[in-house]
Amino acid sequence: MSPRPAVLKMDTLMKSALPKEAAQDNEKRGRKASKEVRRLQLIEATIDSLAKRGYSETTMADVADGAGLSRGIVNFHFESKEKLLVATLQHMYDEYSAHWRAALLKAGDDPARQLRALVAADFDRSISNKRKLAAWCAFWGEAKSRPTYQALCGARDAAYQNVFIDLCRKLKEEAGYDFDPQGTALALSAMLEGLWLRLMMGTEDVTRESALQAAFEFLSLAFPKHYPGQTRSERNVG
Amino acid sequence: MSPRPAVLKMDTLMKSALPKEAAQDNEKRGRKASKEVRRLQLIEATIDSLAKRGYSETTMADVADGAGLSRGIVNFHFESKEKLLVATLQHMYDEYSAHWRAALLKAGDDPARQLRALVAADFDRSISNKRKLAAWCAFWGEAKSRPTYQALCGARDAAYQNVFIDLCRKLKEEAGYDFDPQGTALALSAMLEGLWLRLMMGTEDVTRESALQAAFEFLSLAFPKHYPGQTRSERNVG
DNA sequence: CATGGTTTGTTGAACATTCATTCAATATGA
DNA sequence: TCATATTGAATGAATGTTCAACAAACCATG
Known part of the structure; x- marks a missing residue:
């Protein structure tokens, strides 16, 4: 087991809201968990965006930016904006x-x-x-x-x-x-x-x-x- | 005074929600009132659209269609979508x-x-x-x-x-x-x-x-x- | 009453912008 | 090396706004 390089990157990217337990889960389960962590990270960013800009002005770009990730990432983890919002x-x-x-x-x-x-x-x-x-x-x-x-x-x-x-x-x-x-x-x-x-x-x-x-x-x-x-x-x- | 040709057209165009008093106002005051009537008509159409489609999916086109008018009309009576919504x-x-x-x-x-x-x-x-x-x-x-x-x-x-x-x-x-x-x-x-x-x-x-x-x-x-x-x-x- | 000119309301197509989605290329961990 | 995650530019659809052309109402005049 490598000394959690993924986690280090996570911590860099993760904004305030992400619970620490999730990162520890990731530590244990590796990549498979990383996917769940990413999803949570994006969901938290979605909540941020909803709170800051309201529903009608919440964009995929804003969510991705808020999570410190690239534009296309949301469609990878969630199929569509609709599904991201439902998951949130x-x-x-x-x-x-x-x-x-x-x-x-x-x-x-x-x-x-x-x-x-x-x-x-x-x-x-x-x-x-x-x-x-x-x-x-x-x-x-x-x-x-x-x-x-x-x-x-x-x-x-x-x-x-x-x-x-x-x-x-x-x-x-x-x-x-x-x-x-x-x-x-x-x-x-x-x-x-x-x-x-x-x-x-x-x-x-x-x-x-x-x-x-x-x-x-x-x-x-x-x-x-x-x-x-x-x-x-x-x-x-x- | 011509026998209210404008009013006849109004009645044709006006959808259900428009109060009759407004039309009578129009009868009396002519064109000037027509403007207010149009605004009310568009506001009612906006409420319809908000109720049916929600804020985020309420479009200028939908409002105009709902009022039975053309696309550009809303920007004429209200300067922008933003102002239409505020007026509503x-x-x-x-x-x-x-x-x-x-x-x-x-x-x-x-x-x-x-x-x-x-x-x-x-x-x-x-x-x-x-x-x-x-x-x-x-x-x-x-x-x-x-x-x-x-x-x-x-x-x-x-x-x-x-x-x-x-x-x-x-x-x-x-x-x-x-x-x-x-x-x-x-x-x-x-x-x-x-x-x-x-x-x-x-x-x-x-x-x-x-x-x-x-x-x-x-x-x-x-x-x-x-x-x-x-x-x-x-x-x-x- | 007519007539013509002016203002005002209306239309719908053109335009520009925003945005979700796609995907080929790249990076990363197993 | 292979599978998977990630990137970011390209794409296309949706939509707010503009505007030139058109129609209707209004207002002089004759």
């Missing part, structure tokens, strides 16, 4: 999905803790940073006219929604709330999505913190017995 | 703005009624139909990378947000709720936006009715004394 969306979807599932598992068995964990996960730095949010929104804007996107574009898809409904139902049973679990779950998940949108837009003074605050405000309102309001009036109201 | 966004913004302001006025002086009216207005057919929602979303997807859009893209802008905050504050004073008006207003308006997004996506079984239902659910949760829950558990929960 799929990547973001997988990441998001894995993230909330992990948060759910980590929260243990208590529904109230689980719901809180889900909400908090949505505003985790690794998920709801400007770059990723902008990329999500870029896809949302195209989803209606592209069936392929539509399926993946609801990061909050049926499975996610069902978890919410289920948790709302459990909390309702626990404390005897009077609401429709389905409606409440819809309101909650829609609000999370709306907060994402606000965060992405970046206008106003909505930050990850204030968004999270608003989300917890909702939880306190809907499930007062599980999330007793911590007298939030004490906060300075500008 | 401005048009939608103005319409939305006028709509909620009218609803607010019509609701009278009671804050609770006003808030309910605002929420309901958001799901009015004339505003939240698939066509317009899709167009909004198309712009959202591009807003981050275009400062010009960004200002207009928050249909729910600072003024709108302030109305919400104000209403939340008044209701709080009236009934002594314990919440942060700003946070609650953010949660509420974000939820409305999120529901729009769901409606636009069209996946799942979210309809204008269920979205409105979820929004009212929120009102009942946040302001129970103003919107007493109508024992919504009686609804069939699939």
Whole structure:
């Protein structure tokens, strides 16, 4: 085994966003993995471009440049621009999905803790940073006219929604709330999505913190017995 | 005065979406108004194209075809594609703005009624139909990378947000709720936006009715004394 | 009312540009 | 040496913009 010359080149080329584990994988598996690494590298560059220039101005050249590679490379690893974008969306979807599932598992068995964990996960730095949010929104804007996107574009898809409904139902049973679990779950998940949108837009003074605050405000309102309001009036109201 | 020969031609050319009042304006003011009518006609065609093909695939040719006019016409009435799109966004913004302001006025002086009216207005057919929602979303997807859009893209802008905050504050004073008006207003308006997004996506079984239902659910949760829950558990929960 | 000239709106073809894709040549690792 | 990855120039299609020609409406005049 040669002392990872490929990896050295990778490190030179790799922009900030590429996770280090991937490079280590490459170290172990050699060329075969290199292909996957390249794909990831190009996907990250695609997200960069989407965030910086928007969907309509994201070009193959920009992606290649962003990855520090040549023009033709994208068509080699992905067959076409369309497929690159689908792979990028799929990547973001997988990441998001894995993230909330992990948060759910980590929260243990208590529904109230689980719901809180889900909400908090949505505003985790690794998920709801400007770059990723902008990329999500870029896809949302195209989803209606592209069936392929539509399926993946609801990061909050049926499975996610069902978890919410289920948790709302459990909390309702626990404390005897009077609401429709389905409606409440819809309101909650829609609000999370709306907060994402606000965060992405970046206008106003909505930050990850204030968004999270608003989300917890909702939880306190809907499930007062599980999330007793911590007298939030004490906060300075500008 | 000749018996409106121009108008006859207009009627021939005008597609469905053009309001009749505009044609009557044209009748009165002659050529000068015709220009405004043409602009509106092209803007409507642009919304059509945005809704059908998405932002990135909306072309000048498609807009012109949609309006039943020739290729060069758009550059005559709007200087460029960019300006056509800005004008379209401005048009939608103005319409939305006028709509909620009218609803607010019509609701009278009671804050609770006003808030309910605002929420309901958001799901009015004339505003939240698939066509317009899709167009909004198309712009959202591009807003981050275009400062010009960004200002207009928050249909729910600072003024709108302030109305919400104000209403939340008044209701709080009236009934002594314990919440942060700003946070609650953010949660509420974000939820409305999120529901729009769901409606636009069209996946799942979210309809204008269920979205409105979820929004009212929120009102009942946040302001129970103003919107007493109508024992919504009686609804069939699939 | 006519008539002719002027302004204004409209057309569609020509043009220039941008961009995804292809591919022969080259470099690299096995 | 062979297979594979990468390059970058060439290609062709799509599309925004321009513009010269044309049509319609308007406005003097006679």
